Amino acid sequence: MIRFLLRRLVTMVVTLLIISALVFFIIKLPPGDFLSNQIAELRAQGESASIAKAEFLIKQYGLDRPAWEQYLVWIGVMPGPNGYSGLLQGDWGWSFEFDKPVVEVVGDALWLTLLVNLAVVIFIHVVSIPIAIYSATRQYSVGDYIATFIGYIGLATPSFLLALILLYYMNRWFGVSIGGLYDAQYAGEPWTWDKIKSLLSHLIVPTLVIGLSGTAAMIRRMRANLLDELGKQYYVTAKAKGLGPNKALLKYPFRMSLNPFIADIGNLLPHLISGSVLVSLVLSLPTVGPILLSALKSQDQFLAGFILMFVAVLTVIGMLISDLLLAMLDPRIRMGGGR
Amino acid sequence: MNTALPTKRHYVDPTPFDPGATEPVGAENESFYRASSWRLMWWKFRRHKVAVAAAFILLVFYLIVPFVEVIAPYNQTKRNGDFIYAPPQSLHLTHEGRFVGPFVYSYSQSFDLENFRRVYTVDRTSPQPIRFFCRGDAYKFWGLVNANVHLVCPPENGTMFLLGTDRLGRDLLSRIIYGARISLTIGVVGIAVSFALGLFFGGLAGYLGGWVDHVIQRMIEILRSLPELPLWLALSAALPANWSPILVFFGITIILGLLDWPGLARAVRSKLLALREEDFVKAAELMGASKQRIIARHLIPNFMSHLIASATLSIPSMILGETALSFLGLGLRPPVTSWGVLLNEAQNLAAVQLHPWLLFPIVPVIVVVLAFNFMGDGLRDAADPYH
Numbered sequence: 001m002i003r004f005l006l007r008r009l010v011t012m013v014v015t016l017l018i019i020s021a022l023v024f025f026i027i028k029l030p031p032g033d034f035l036s037n038q039i040a041e042l043r044a045q046g047e048s049a050s051i052a053k054a055e056f057l058i059k060q061y062g063l064d065r066p067a068w069e070q071y072l073v074w075i076g077v078m079p080g081p082n083g084y085s086g087l088l089q090g091d092w093g094w095s096f097e098f099d100k101p102v103v104e105v106v107g108d109a110l111w112l113t114l115l116v117n118l119a120v121v122i123f124i125h126v127v128s129i130p131i132a133i134y135s136a137t138r139q140y141s142v143g144d145y146i147a148t149f150i151g152y153i154g155l156a157t158p159s160f161l162l163a164l165i166l167l168y169y170m171n172r173w174f175g176v177s178i179g180g181l182y183d184a185q186y187a188g189e190p191w192t193w194d195k196i197k198s199l200l201s202h203l204i205v206p207t208l209v210i211g212l213s214g215t216a217a218m219i220r221r222m223r224a225n226l227l228d229e230l231g232k233q234y235y236v237t238a239k240a241k242g243l244g245p246n247k248a249l250l251k252y253p254f255r256m257s258l259n260p261f262i263a264d265i266g267n268l269l270p271h272l273i274s275g276s277v278l279v280s281l282v283l284s285l286p287t288v289g290p291i292l293l294s295a296l297k298s299q300d301q302f303l304a305g306f307i308l309m310f311v312a313v314l315t316v317i318g319m320l321i322s323d324l325l326l327a328m329l330d331p332r333i334r335m336g337g338g339r
Numbered sequence: 340m341n342t343a344l345p346t347k348r349h350y351v352d353p354t355p356f357d358p359g360a361t362e363p364v365g366a367e368n369e370s371f372y373r374a375s376s377w378r379l380m381w382w383k384f385r386r387h388k389v390a391v392a393a394a395f396i397l398l399v400f401y402l403i404v405p406f407v408e409v410i411a412p413y414n415q416t417k418r419n420g421d422f423i424y425a426p427p428q429s430l431h432l433t434h435e436g437r438f439v440g441p442f443v444y445s446y447s448q449s450f451d452l453e454n455f456r457r458v459y460t461v462d463r464t465s466p467q468p469i470r471f472f473c474r475g476d477a478y479k480f481w482g483l484v485n486a487n488v489h490l491v492c493p494p495e496n497g498t499m500f501l502l503g504t505d506r507l508g509r510d511l512l513s514r515i516i517y518g519a520r521i522s523l524t525i526g527v528v529g530i531a532v533s534f535a536l537g538l539f540f541g542g543l544a545g546y547l548g549g550w551v552d553h554v555i556q557r558m559i560e561i562l563r564s565l566p567e568l569p570l571w572l573a574l575s576a577a578l579p580a581n582w583s584p585i586l587v588f589f590g591i592t593i594i595l596g597l598l599d600w601p602g603l604a605r606a607v608r609s610k611l612l613a614l615r616e617e618d619f620v621k622a623a624e625l626m627g628a629s630k631q632r633i634i635a636r637h638l639i640p641n642f643m644s645h646l647i648a649s650a651t652l653s654i655p656s657m658i659l660g661e662t663a664l665s666f667l668g669l670g671l672r673p674p675v676t677s678w679g680v681l682l683n684e685a686q687n688l689a690a691v692q693l694h695p696w697l698l699f700p701i702v703p704v705i706v707v708v709l710a711f712n713f714m715g716d717g718l719r720d721a722a723d724p725y726h
Contacts, residue, residue, distance in 0.1 A: 019561060019564075029574075157701075165698070277569055281667060307569075311566055316564055
């Protein structure tokens, strides 16, 4: 088990390293950067004092050096103008747009993003497992058709529009304002019980919207898995020997069908995070989504780079957890060795 | 072991082999055993009623694509200044119990000074029959030929906004029809890009094996572990702002295709590895078939059907991706009209509350995505006709 864990950790580090290079490359793709754009603009207006500041920042963050050096400084394996201070050292850089360190700009958004995604993963599992069991055991019943139909709609409806429509109707029918993650009066307030309650009630719609397509996919896959298992002879034997239907179902086929289900968390996570970025924009949730969009538009490179890395780390860690769970459940994978 | 064979070819009888001659098959099975695999696939696909219906719907949608200028009642850029944010006009058949044929009632606009809204009142006294095969707004067919013939036109001196108008008074139905051209082609062009990449990398990995296989596998894993949308956002933000809309269209398509290939490459690789071990490949090898013949005649037809099925299943994600990017304002830009661009105008709550018809472009998106899903499911089942 420990060898398996170590091997997975090494792969994870290599993966993250490659992702960081990819992210940096993509961010550097558009010509120019935030500061040189700003300097050009300031020069047009003839403001020399601000130009001096911008030029100071360029020196400070080594933006005048070649791109590969900038990359190495950014991840923190090469001394920059301030010595070793990059992602590895916990220095996430400076946001030029907000004129604040990246840490302060993202702040609460980081763990709120985590919270939203965690809520969605829990929602998907809690909802899709019972529905999948129901539809698989009562194949071609009315309930099965309804579940399948809702599943297909969930796959086909763009989440951002669903969010927009729900935003309006929830407000109209129930008077709940679901924009943001807590009521406006709590913004900037310390965390009290009331604020947490407000947060939880605001979490419902985003979770539903982001989770819908994932739930649909999960139900489909789980139903197919379970149907495969239900057709096998051991299940028929178990029933023939008089095992109660619930026990016969939950003890063997259900456990078998859970296996690919957990392996799927890894595939699900990238989609969830994509969905949460998009839905956050529409519902103006204080997650990293909206910050990322504005940072990308204004070429605020350290901010955008950090958020992209954060999202990637989140996914990779999620995949690691799903792999570990799978290894715990299924000894064949744990013992499998090289593959 | 192929190389160990002597260069002298094994003798193969040139007359076609007829299995029925040595071992007679029942009359009811005969057509089944003699059918080619493509025919078997077609038979199996045909049994899948929903998939056939979906394929038909898609066929209709794609038949519209070349002729949007003729089918749309208005030109997509035609502004009707007197009818801004006009609600949909409904199509009627009978007027005061009498059959008139398809017609609309005209409506007149007034301004509600209290709420600062335009109010449209329907005049139910005189039916205005719509015209067919008629002359209307001028357009350039495929950007080449000047013409003004339309399939349907608004009534003389009247309007026909079956789905309402937008903030510039442009007919939404016509814009949706024009948008179909972009939205439907983007999925197909994107899948072509990803198909080519997937076939190339997957083929390389499956065929060469060894370290090439290893590197490509790792590449696939890394690309699959990245959330698509933030990457799409970052890549589309990297498209230069001074590009023409057509260049942006190709840029976005390539971006969508670039991030989609790993799934296909993985499918190609695993199919190639599995099929290489099949008995029929061994048989062909023993009979002295050349490597090209095995690949072209035995391997490719076998996994092509699977690939087409999985490609069909990934077109929807491209259409949705384009819609999402354009909705956020990072995808296609006006004057290019796609369903995502149209939805971009319905981005705020005011649209949902005051002009709900602006959300209508969502309907074709859902229909097309669902149809591709159903058809893909049917194709996937049919791709393996011997099971």
